[in-house]
Amino acid sequence: LAKTTQPISMDSYEGQEVNITCSHNNIATNDYITWYQQFPSQGPRFIIQGYKTKVTNEVASLFIPADRKSSTLSLPRVSLSDTAVYYCLVGDGMDSNYQLIWGAGTKLIIKP
Amino acid sequence: EAGVTQFPSHSVIEKGQTVTLRCDPISGHDNLYWYRRVMGKEIKFLLHFVKESKQDESGMPNNRFLAERTGGTYSTLKVQPAELEDSGVYFCASSVRYNTDTQYFGPGTRLTVL
Numbered sequence: 001l002a003k004t005t006q007p008i009s010m011d012s013y014e015g016q017e018v019n020i021t022c023s024h025n026n027i028a029t030n031d032y033i034t035w036y037q038q039f040p041s042q043g044p045r046f047i048i049q050g051y052k053t054k055v056t057n058e059v060a061s062l063f064i065p066a067d068r069k070s071s072t073l074s075l076p077r078v079s080l081s082d083t084a085v086y087y088c089l090v091g092d093g094m095d096s097n098y099q100l101i102w103g104a105g106t107k108l109i110i111k112p
Numbered sequence: 113e114a115g116v117t118q119f120p121s122h123s124v125i126e127k128g129q130t131v132t133l134r135c136d137p138i139s140g141h142d143n144l145y146w147y148r149r150v151m152g153k154e155i156k157f158l159l160h161f162v163k164e165s166k167q168d169e170s171g172m173p174n175n176r177f178l179a180e181r182t183g184g185t186y187s188t189l190k191v192q193p194a195e196l197e198d199s200g201v202y203f204c205a206s207s208v209r210y211n212t213d214t215q216y217f218g219p220g221t222r223l224t225v226l
Binding site: 028031032033034036038041042043044045046049085087089090091098099100102103104105 | 116154155157168201203205210211212213214215216217218219220222
C-alpha cells in the first residue's frame, strides 16, 4: 500500500517562494499526482496535478522526479492569503485494488 | 454548472440524537465521496460510491454511520446515535472518474454534538 508523507506544518513570509514536498512510494504507475488547497471552513480545492517532470499553472508549479517517489509543490511569492492546508493525493494499486491515498496535509502559515 | 452542494451547512445536536447530512454532487459525476475533518486533524476518507454502489467504506468509523445514495444521485450520511467524537466538518466530493483527477468538494457540513 502506498504511503504518503508531508511535513505537518511550515512557516514562511510574504514574497518568499515556498516548496512543500510529499513523499509517496509505490504509487500507481499511470496516474497523476494531484495537490489540493484547503482554507478554514471550506472544502479542499484543486490546485495542480502532474505526471512527471514539471507542470506550471497560474497558481503553482509541481516538480516530479523521474522515479515519481515524491512531488514538490512550489508556490512563488506567497501572500497572506496562501495560508492554508495543502494536501497531496496519489493513487495506489490497479483495477479492483486501486485506492486513492491522501497525504495528511501541510499547514502553511504565511507571516507579514 | 452547479457545484457540489451540502445541507445543512451547520448542525448542532445533543449526544444520542440522529442527524442526516445530504450531498448533491455535480450532475453526471458517478463518483461520490464522503470525508470528515475533525478539529485540528487532517481530512479523513469515509467512503466512496460509484453511482448507487458502495465501492469502499473502509473509512467509516463504526456502525453508527450509514451512507446511502439512492438512484445514484444525491447521497445521505446518517449518524445514529451521535456521540461527542462525531463532531467535525463533513465534506462531500464528486468526480467523473475514480482516479487522481479532480475531485470537486462541497462547502461541508459542520456538525457539533453537545
